[in-house]
Amino acid sequence: MLFTELNFWVFFAVVAALYIMLPHRGQNRMLLVASYVFYGAWDWRFLSLILLSTVVDYLVGLAMAREPRDQRRRHLLGISLAVNLGMLGIFKYLGFFVDSFINLSNSLGIPADPVVLGIVLPVGISFYTFQTLSYTIDIYRRDLEPTRDFLDFALFVAFFPQLVAGPIERASNLLPNISMPRQLSWEALARGSVLCLVGLIKKIVIADGVAPSVDAVYASAAPSGADIAVATWLFAIQIYCDFSGYTDIARGVAKMLGFGLMRNFAQPYFAADPQEFWRRWHISLSTWLRDYLYISLGGNRGGRWATYRNLMATMTLGGIWHGAAWNFVLWGIYQGGLLAVHRALAGRHQRVGEGDRRSLTGWVLRIGAILLFFQVVCYGWLLFRATSFGQIVDFTGRLLTPEAGYLDLSLPPPPVAALLGMLWLLFWDVLVEHSGNVRFYRGWPVVLRAGLYAGMIYLLAFGATTQTAAFIYFQF
Template sequence: MLFTELEFWAFFLVVMVAYVLLPHRGQNRMLLVASYVFYGAWDWRFLGLILLSTGIDYLVALRIRQESDDLRRRHWLMVSLAANLGMLAIFKYLGFFVDSFQELLGWAGYHPDPVMLAIVLPVGISFYTFQTLSYTIDVYRRELEPSRDFLDFALFVAFFPQLVAGPIERASNLLPNIQNPRVLSWEALRRGAVLCMTGLIKKVVIADGVAPSVDAIYSSPDPSRLDILFATWLFAIQIYCDFSGYTDIARGVAKMMGFHLMRNFAQPYFATDPQEFWRRWHISLSTWLRDYLYISLGGNRGGRWKTYRNLMATMVLGGLWHGAAWNFVLWGFYQGALLAGHRALAGRWGGPGRRPAGLGRLLWKGLAIAVFFQIVCYGWLLFRARSFEQITEFTGRLAGVLPAPAMLSMPVPPAASLLGIAVLFLWDAAIERRGDVQFYARWPMVVRAGLYAGMIYLLAFGATTATSAFIYFQF
């Protein structure tokens, strides 16, 4: 079930009716069943996998809590790490590493019989394994008490709004929301509905609207320099609207039921440097990588070069988390290099005393945003490209090293998509300027009614039958 399909909203309506009628414990049990139905609609065979992960981490956390010996506690943590990372390795990466090894042998002159692995990637596995891993690690670090109620913990793992593509919730945030009675209110219903509407506009009107233009250039045999440039700009918009659109809907659906999921995006394209970008983009993953990988590797302790090493290792593994392909590894390396380079130069360039004030400061920030957006977009080219050969070709054409046609041939996105992009820019700019995602809530009722009507019109105007699955479902 996709958030963009009527089937999901019919499912959610049934869930909400039952939710309103049931007491707190009944709500939790019903939501657990509904979450398994939701996940089973993708492929019922993988319900066993999510149940296995849930059961292992539930028991492991209890044993870690019971043990006083640090060595035994560490051994139990290793069980959780081996189980969760082992599932990821088998279902997500085994085929990739086998194929890569065979290619390496081919380059060395050996040509073994090809090994064909038809392993289906379980949807959402990267998200829920990281979510349960953070739970056992927090218990191991004595930062969290384990849940004694297996069904509550199972709901934490499988909660359907954020199960498939996040945000990757922490148990310290979501578990208390599950364990304690929730309050339903008209205000939460209104805010949740606006989030859902915003997410649908991002996905259906903008992301799905520009996708054919992007696909046309990234599958073209002979794109021009302008084609590559505009298609990559549009892909930056597509992936942001696609992923943040999912998160908005997930948060909106959860909010209507009294749950509070973390914010996963904070106007990332208003960032002026890579460190700020990763504070704004996919926040639940970037903070996960920081807290459980970067810090575990040593963080910024141990000197400058070890800090650079830890940054590079964290981002390369973060790139690999996105998908079993070498272009994701290259994208992670690129992001790590940006972070390491920024850290090396931060103390030399752009210190507070060297930046202009007043109008000059605004102009400087606008220029910094525009320049850094181009740097981010080249990263998206690495992310979107279908092969190393395409990366080399597109990079060479952009740099003017390789010949390319002069004319722009990219199909123009629909008018509704272009209007949606303009509206989204103004919306994000207002949030950025005011520092308040609810800036519109103080508007007069008549003005807000006009806003909601305009959102409904834009969604109806831009709705397309070519709706596709969310990009991050493949991760």
């Protein structure tokens, strides 16, 4: 079931109707069943993986809480890591490593027959694996007490709004929301509805609208430099709208049920440097990598070069988390390199535009830094979107080598609705950034708010099509 399909909203209407009629414990049990139905709609066989992860981490959490000896606690944590990362490794990475080994052997003149594994990637496995791992790691660190209610823990792992593409929730946030009674309100219903509307516009109107233009260039054998640049800019918009659109809808659906999920995006393309970008982009993953990987590796405690090493290792593994392909590895290395270079320079130069943003000079410098850094981010998206290492080399060469036809633009233009959607998104994100409030519109007069909502509904209807595309991050 996709958030953009009618069958999901019929499913949600049934869930919401039952939810209103049930007491707190009944709500939780019904939500757990609904979450398994939601996930099983893709492939019911993969429910066994969620159940295995749930049972193992529930029992490990209880055992660690009872065990005072650090060595035994480490062994118990090792069981959780082995089970969760083992499943992730088999289903997501085994085929990639086997194929890479075969290619390496053949390149060295050692014959190796190809192996066809036929392993299907379970949707959302990276997200719920990291979510349940954070639970056992927090208990190991004594930052969290385990829950005694198995069914509440199962709902924490499988909660359907954010199950397949995040945000990656922490038990310290979501479990209390599950275990305590929730208050439903018209305010939460209104807020959730606006979030869903924003997310649907981002996904259906903008992301799906620009996708054919991007796909045409990245499927082309010899695009011009201008085509590559424009398609990559459009892909930056596509992936932002696709992913943040999903999390907006997830947060909106959860909000209407009385749950508060964490904000996952904070106008990331208004960042002026890589550190700021990762405070704004995929916040639930970047904070997970920081808290459970970067700090575990030593963080910035071992001196300058150890810090650079830890940044590179963290972001490289973050790239691998996104997918089993070498372009994701390169993207992670690229992001780690940006963070390391920024950290090396940050102590020597004041951050552009900081200190006096109220002055005209400060704003000009800030905007210039944002526009410049956006190009740096976009090259990273070229690495991310490329279909092969050869395409990365080819497209990079075409971008850096002006020649005849360099400025020829032949990619199919996005539809009018997508262009209008991008203007609306710029307006929306500028107001959120300027006000520092995602609910900036709440202070507007009723007439203005009604006009805003009506315009958004019209834009969604204008840009809607009968075809629906899966969210990009479902493959991760």
